[in-house]
Amino acid sequence: MMDRKKWIKESMRMIRRDLWSIRYVILVLGIYFFLAWNIFYSSCPFVMITGFPCPGCGLSRAGFSILRGEFLQAWYLHPFIYGIGLLTAVFVIRRYILHKETGSLKKWLIFLLAGMFVFYIYRMIRYFPGEPPMSYYPGNLLSRIAQAFQVLNR
Template sequence: MSRKKRLMESIRMIKADLWSIRYVILVLAVYFFLAWNFFYSSCPFVMVTGLPCPGCGLSRAGFCLLRGEFADAWYLNPFIYGIAFLATAFVIRRYVLQKEVRSLQKWLILLLAGMLVFYIYRMIRYFPGESPMSYYPGNLLNRIYQALGRIM
């Protein structure tokens, strides 16, 4: 297959993939708009419980990685490097090489398991204190608890 045909096929695949998840993209865009403009966090886990989630720090780490602040990215959440590697591998396999991507699934599961173990470690070692392992008292469960306390 010529380069031009491969490029055109890759572009077609990207368009088709984006079109197939258009409603997910729309819902996420609305969610993040509302979260960033009306709440203190964009993480539903934090908004409900006030506790950091296993992915806490990933967004900030991703932005640090894009700015070339590698040490800061590592500090916030070292799993950003695994996510960046898997995302790059996905893009190359799917759109450049035009091969299946299902084989990356085992690496994603391994990455998520590692994130969970690391989360437990960080909760034991750093919670509640160092960012991003902070407690947010304005969470929904705390508000419900306080409201019930006033009623009873």
């Protein structure tokens, strides 16, 4: 067992190394979200293109609801936020605190994503179109293209 200082130093080294290895992803995502919110007023590419909610619609709002202590609101927006939070916590604990492998968590991630997809189908059948996040967004790219073609065909 390593002493506390070595353990903290190793954990911080791992975090820095992991962040450095995905630096371009972080940069591209930062630019994408900045442009998406300032131009399209949405961060979801599926919504921006089709106007339909995606399987993850409501996750960001649910996460912010949790941060504000609005746990029931988070559940209402997207109950899988709790599974994502739990899986993230397990990953962080295993990787940065226990210094153990995290590859075994992939099966749980796949299970979580499959559950989200099944839940999405349920929400589309039961609630679409309804209140956000299960709403249709009319300013999407496909509807704008269809409108442009209608204008051209007149």
